[in-house]
Amino acid sequence: MSEDEDNCGRPEAGDARYRLMVQSVRDYAIFMLDTQGRVLTWNAGAEQFKGYRADEIIGSHFSRFYPPEALARELPAYELEMARSTGAFEDEGWRARKDGSLFWANVVVTAMREASGELVGFVAVTRDITQRRQNEESLRRSEERFRLLVDGVTEYAVFMLDVNGRVASWNAGAQRIKGYAADEILGQHFSVFYPADVRDSGWPEHELQMAQEAGSFEDTGWRLRRDGTRFWAKVTITALRDGSGQLVGYAKLTRDLTDSMRMEAMEQASRQHEEVLDAERNARIAAQRAMRMKDEFLATLSHELRTPLTAILGWTQVLLKCEPGDTRVDTRRAVEVIDRNARAQVQLIDELLDLNRIMTGKLRLDLHSLEMHSVVQAAAESAAQAAENRGVALQALLDPGRATVNGDAGRLQQVVANLLSNAIKFTPAGGRVQVVLQRVNSHVELSVSDTGAGIAAAFLPRVFDRFSQQDGSASRAHGGLGLGLAICKQLVELHGGSIRAASRGEGQGATFFVTLPLSIVQREEETATEPPPETGTSDNQSLPRLDGVHAFVLDDEPDARALLCRILQDQGAQVTPFATAQKLLEAVQTSRPTVIVSDVGMPGMDGYQMIRALRATEARDSRIPALALTAFARPEDRKRSLLAGFQAHLSKPFDVAELILLVANLAEK
Numbered sequence: 001m002s003e004d005e006d007n008c009g010r011p012e013a014g015d016a017r018y019r020l021m022v023q024s025v026r027d028y029a030i031f032m033l034d035t036q037g038r039v040l041t042w043n044a045g046a047e048q049f050k051g052y053r054a055d056e057i058i059g060s061h062f063s064r065f066y067p068p069e070a071l072a073r074e075l076p077a078y079e080l081e082m083a084r085s086t087g088a089f090e091d092e093g094w095r096a097r098k099d100g101s102l103f104w105a106n107v108v109v110t111a112m113r114e115a116s117g118e119l120v121g122f123v124a125v126t127r128d129i130t131q132r133r134q135n136e137e138s139l140r141r142s143e144e145r146f147r148l149l150v151d152g153v154t155e156y157a158v159f160m161l162d163v164n165g166r167v168a169s170w171n172a173g174a175q176r177i178k179g180y181a182a183d184e185i186l187g188q189h190f191s192v193f194y195p196a197d198v199r200d201s202g203w204p205e206h207e208l209q210m211a212q213e214a215g216s217f218e219d220t221g222w223r224l225r226r227d228g229t230r231f232w233a234k235v236t237i238t239a240l241r242d243g244s245g246q247l248v249g250y251a252k253l254t255r256d257l258t259d260s261m262r263m264e265a266m267e268q269a270s271r272q273h274e275e276v277l278d279a280e281r282n283a284r285i286a287a288q289r290a291m292r293m294k295d296e297f298l299a300t301l302s303h304e305l306r307t308p309l310t311a312i313l314g315w316t317q318v319l320l321k322c323e324p325g326d327t328r329v330d331t332r333r334a335v336e337v338i339d340r341n342a343r344a345q346v347q348l349i350d351e352l353l354d355l356n357r358i359m360t361g362k363l364r365l366d367l368h369s370l371e372m373h374s375v376v377q378a379a380a381e382s383a384a385q386a387a388e389n390r391g392v393a394l395q396a397l398l399d400p401g402r403a404t405v406n407g408d409a410g411r412l413q414q415v416v417a418n419l420l421s422n423a424i425k426f427t428p429a430g431g432r433v434q435v436v437l438q439r440v441n442s443h444v445e446l447s448v449s450d451t452g453a454g455i456a457a458a459f460l461p462r463v464f465d466r467f468s469q470q471d472g473s474a475s476r477a478h479g480g481l482g483l484g485l486a487i488c489k490q491l492v493e494l495h496g497g498s499i500r501a502a503s504r505g506e507g508q509g510a511t512f513f514v515t516l517p518l519s520i521v522q523r524e525e526e527t528a529t530e531p532p533p534e535t536g537t538s539d540n541q542s543l544p545r546l547d548g549v550h551a552f553v554l555d556d557e558p559d560a561r562a563l564l565c566r567i568l569q570d571q572g573a574q575v576t577p578f579a580t581a582q583k584l585l586e587a588v589q590t591s592r593p594t595v596i597v598s599d600v601g602m603p604g605m606d607g608y609q610m611i612r613a614l615r616a617t618e619a620r621d622s623r624i625p626a627l628a629l630t631a632f633a634r635p636e637d638r639k640r641s642l643l644a645g646f647q648a649h650l651s652k653p654f655d656v657a658e659l660i661l662l663v664a665n666l667a668e669k
Contacts, residue, residue, distance in 0.1 A: 029126035032112075035119055037062050037080055049105075049128050051098030062124065065095050067102060083109040083122055095126065104133040157254040160240075163247055163612040165190050165208055177256050179226030190252065193223045195230070196458070201289040211237040211250060212643060221281055223254065231258040244620040246645065247612065306631035308341035309653035314563040317656045321570075329566075337559050365408040365494060369519055372403045372412070372444050376437050379416035383424060391429030394420075399438040406519040407495050415491050418484045419448040419512050426510075427452030442518055443497075449511035455503035463501050464489040492516070543657055544664040546573035548594075551663065552587065554578045554610070555599040555629075560652075564597060564629070567656055568663065581610035588614065593624060595666045597659075600630035600641065611645040625666035629654065 029046035031039055038061055042054035050057075050065060057064070063076040070076070070093065082089040088110045095105040106127045112120050157174035159167060166189055170182040178185075178193060185192075191204035198204070198221070211217040216238040223233040236253045315334040322329050380396040387394035405412075416435070423433040431451040438445055455463060464485050485501075492499045497516035503509065551573050555561040558579075565575045576593065578584040582605060584596070596614075600607035611626055618624070626648075628641035633651035641649040647669070648662050 027127070029124075031062075031124055033062055033080075033109075033122040033124060035121055037076060037122070040121065046126070049097070049103070049126060050095075056098075065126075067094050067096050070094070079107070079109050080122065083111045084119060087111055092129070103128050104130040155255070157252075159252055161190055161208075161237075161250040161252055163249055163616060164609055165204065165250070168249060174254070177225075177231070177254060178223075184226070193254075195222055195224060198222075198285055200458075201285045202292040203285060203288055206288060207235075207237055208250065211239045212247060215239055220257070231256050232261045233257060242620060246615050246620070247643070248616060306633060306652040310631065311341040311557075311559045311563060312338050313653045314560075314567070314656065318563070318566060318570075341559070363490075363494070365411060367406055367408055369404055369406055370409050370412075372405055372437060372446070372516070373398050373400070375409055375412050376416050376435060376446060379413050379420060380435055382417060383420040386421065387424050387433060390424060390427070392424050392427050393432045394424070395432065395434045397434065397436045401439055403437065403439050403444040404519050405444060405495070405516045407516065411491050412495070412516075415488045415514065416446065416448075418488050419514075422484060423448050423450035423452065423510075423512075426450065439518070440515075443515050444518055446514040446516075447511055449509065451509045453510075454506045454508040455501065455510050456506050460501060460503060464499070488514075543571065543660045546571040546660070546664060546667065549573040549663070549667045550591075550593045550595075551575050552578065552584055552593040552596045553598075554581060554584050554596065554602075554607070556580065556602040557599070560599065564659075567659060568597075571660055573663070581605035581607070581613075585610065585613060588624070595663055596624055596626040597629050597663065598626060598646075600628055600632055600637075607646075608640065608644040615645040625669050627662055627666060629659070 026045045026048055028043075029049045030043045031046050032041040034040055039058050042052070042058055046057075047053060061076075063071060066076055075091075075093075079089050079091065088108060090106070090108045092104065092106050094102045095107070096102055106129050108125045110123045110125075112123060114120055155173060157177045158171045159174045160169040162168045166187055167185050170180070170185055174185075175181060189204075191199050194204055207217050207219060216236060218237075219235050221233065221235075222230045223235070224230060234255045234257050238251045238253075239247060240249045240251055242248050315337050318329060319331065319334055376398055377396070380394065384394055420433065420435060427433055427450045433448070433450045436447045436449075489499050492514055495516055497514060499512065499514050502511045502513070546568060549568075549572070551568050553561060553564045553568070553575055555564065555577075556579055561577050561579065565577050568575050576587065576591075578587065581598075581602060584598075598607045598610060605613075607628060607630065611628075614626075615623065626646045628644075628646040628649045629652065630637070630641070630649070631652040638649040638651075647666060650659060650662055
């Protein structure tokens with residue numbers, strides 16, 4: 001028995017109730033047409049919208065509802081034909097009431113067919129959306145008037161920045177003041193308007209950070225035009241947020257005060273006034289540069305120490321959780337990861353200790369007469385495996401002649417090994433590293449050259465400074481503390497020698513030259529080794545399962561990525577790993593994860609840029625929960641992660657239980 005027969009006693013009762021429902025609807029005009037387009041039925045909504053009573057319109061062709069312009073285009077016939085061929089047709093446009101007035105309508109015409117496929121007519125559903133269209137048109141006109149107003153302003157540069165500081169709009173005042181046409185500047189980072197010393201200090205990024213935290217930021221200082229000339233500017237940067245408070249970009253207002261400043265300076269001894277302003281400005285920039293160097297070093301130190309610890313402690317906890325005979329874990333691989341990362345951490349700690357000894361005058365050299373040939377040969381042999389792993393050709397050209405120096409074999413080998421390690425690290429696959437040793441008059445000269453990243457001319461004078469790195473950002477492609485070359489310089493000078501660097505620029509490789517005085521003392525060979533092991537412990541505990549959770553894991557480090565996948569999969573989660581932020585953002589377009597676990601410090605696009613780009617594309621009520629899992633562990637790093645759009649922040653090295661609990665908590669939101 002059908003539902004209608006069961007409830008009403010006869011099949012026709014259901015059809016009657018359905019007709020009554022349709023006829024009673026007032027928010028939509030719902031009526032049927034025969035195969036030729038003549039009206040067969042008429043509901044209350046149709047009478048309300050169109051003004052016809054049923055007895056006035058039934059039997060008439062539905063083209064009566066169309067204005068002359070639509071009839072001239074034969075729109076009614078076109079709608080029926082499209083519905084007949086495709087099943088349904090939807091359109092928006094003007095429709096006519098009985099009294100001749102027009103209303104803006106959303107219309108859906110659906111073909112009706114018998115089970116055999118024979119066309120028996122059409123159903124037309126019309127909705128009056130005139131008010132909505134008027135609102136949209138009003139908003140469009142308002143936005144257009146505002147845009148014309150902003151574009152027409154010539155006394156002020158008014159433009160927009162995206163969340164990462166790139167120029168997103170450009171008005172006539174901006175073109176007049178700064179000299180760039182819109183197509184020349186859109187997409188560029190706004191730091192292009194700042195003098196080089198201000199850019200290097202990190203001041204532009206500081207302005208955005210202050211605007212993001214306080215809502216707006218004001219400053220007065222020198223800015224650059226397209227032709228390189230300077231102008232004195234007053235700048236206001238305002239953070240723009242959507243209805244949920246998420247950052248979507250910045251509005252920037254710049255006024256050229258050069259003329260007014262000059263007038264004031266002329267009245268009050270212009271030269272002296274400008275010198276005072278410049279001195280104050282330079283002091284602020286110098287202080288900002290010093291603070292930035294300190295912050296970058298502390299952040300880098302934390303990152304470089306915590307990154308190997310993450311792999312060490314993580315894999316240790318995985319091994320401790322395994323039962324005897326568990327074949328799911330490759331124990332040898334786990335131990336190799338722990339060993340490799342422990343050695344990396346020992347090297348970092350040794351660099352810090354060496355620097356401290358050098359700075360306090362406590363470093364002592366164990367001097368003996370030795371052959372540089374054997375020192376360089378040993379360092380080259382040690383570096384050969386690393387070069388092979390990266391696909392870099394390593395070539396050693398060593399003068400077979402006697403080259404005896406008075407030195408500490410271990411420290412000199414440390415110098416050569418550091419130069420070779422840097423050359424290999426900064427040279428891409430397919431490149432070449434060459435080490436050359438030769439006698440030059442009363443000295444021995446060592447050179448290490450590569451075909452890698454090269455050194456920018458502006459950075460070359462600072463390449464041996466402590467904590468100095470050509471790229472100190474969170475998205476840098478190479479790790480390290482920026483101490484290796486500084487230590488090399490000190491060690492070489494303690495041996496009475498000198499070291500210098502040469503490069504034709506970025507992307508054109510670099511060469512480091514070490515010169516040491518020759519000695520006539522006979523050679524004495526010595527060797528030294530020091531292996532420091534490290535272990536960690538973890539407590540097993542009852543943890544929530546992650547069944548049904550799909551996690552996107554983003555980390556550029558293969559060891560860290562593999563560890564995260566293993567931990568989450570062991571708890572039942574489905575895991576999709578990514579090595580780059582770009583790949584994750586592409587995947588989110590087609591597959592929505594339950595939660596995202598992302599590293600921050602990555603080459604190319606870092607974690608902050610990734611989450612800001614993702615949040616800019618999401619609806620306010622459907623954001624994917626995200627955890628920042630990073631070796632940047634200072635309180636200000638946590639604050640920066642949350643401001644960027646992450647819901648939680650966990651520092652490396654992390655506790656596996658804490659990670660699982662955080663992911664489970666985020667997955668429930």
